[in-house]
Amino acid sequence: MDVNPKQRRRHSAEFKAQVLAACAEPGASVAAVALSFKLNDNLVHQWRRGRGASPASSATSTTLAESAPQFIALSLPPPSPPPSAPPSAPAPAVAPVAADAIRLEFKRGALGVSVTWPVSAAADCAAWLREVLR
Structure with a gap:
């Protein structure tokens, strides 16, 4: 079967899930997995980042969701006021700064x-x- 080099190959969601599962194995490198499946490692990296992955595959979305960092909201204390000048020193004359x-x-x-x-x-x-x- 001749494949036109300018034509892009389409991969099924199951195939993508199989490749991503192989990447998730301990000690596996993306480049080695891509080579074993005769794929470009940049394509596999894109699949790992979630681009090009089919939303129909629950295994793919689960693997990506587990590896994605989660946002954690932090509550910060209000900023403390700047220390005031010693009472013996005169306050410097500072022109008011515009809000913009x-x-x-x-x-x-x-x-x-x-x-x-x-x-x-x-x-x-x-x-x-x-x-x-x-």
């Missing part, structure tokens, strides 16, 4: 620098910050 601005503060020893960028120029801010942090 990016504010960066750098401190190195006694030197402190505060930079404010508009959110509309966030890409420029990121480029500048990369240069500063080099």
